[in-house]
Amino acid sequence: MGLTIADAYYLKAKGASCGFFSDWEEVCEALNYALSYDENHCASLMLLGDIYAAQLSMYEDAFRCFDKVIAIDPNNIEVYGKYARYLIWANEVERAEKLITFASSIKAMDKAYILWLSAYLEDVKGQYENSLKLLKEAKQNCYNDGYFNFMSNEEKRIKKKMELEKPKKKKKKKPSKNKKKAKKND
Incomplete structure (x- = not known):
């Protein structure tokens, strides 16, 4: 089993999105290609959600990406922390609380990270x-x-x-x- 075309384009987008020195044109192009090859590519959807929330403050678009990832793979442990953090940023405290509660029930979830998210939520409140x-x-x-x-x-x-x-x-x-x-x- 090798990398899919969507995986390859995702990795290209991820590599180009390196903080301050990001090449946003390349990131967008590679993400569009990745999602055109596989519209349900979870890693690409999460990166797109990250960009919507952190770079563009387009939280509802980001939340749609994260919701889609959860619908595709509810055991994808990486999505819950990002999603909860952005919900908190968008002042969606109740939604964040429900998401954190659900995420804590997933066996492979990092307990320390979930507890930190809960602490962050309490701090905001x-x-x-x-x-x-x-x-x-x-x-x-x-x-x-x-x-x-x-x-x-x-x-x-x-x-x-x-x-x-x-x-x-x-x-x-x-x-x-x-x-x-x-x-x-x-």
């Missing part, structure tokens, strides 16, 4: 304590230092946000020296 609890659990379920450090940085970020919400204590003003002198002169 302003539920910082819940977010910190979920991050702690996520750290217990991650198996590499890079991801562990990312979780630790997320905890620090949320704690800073919690500090911002605390009411500031007003300092009592000490009487100035001039006022003390004025009282002595009276």
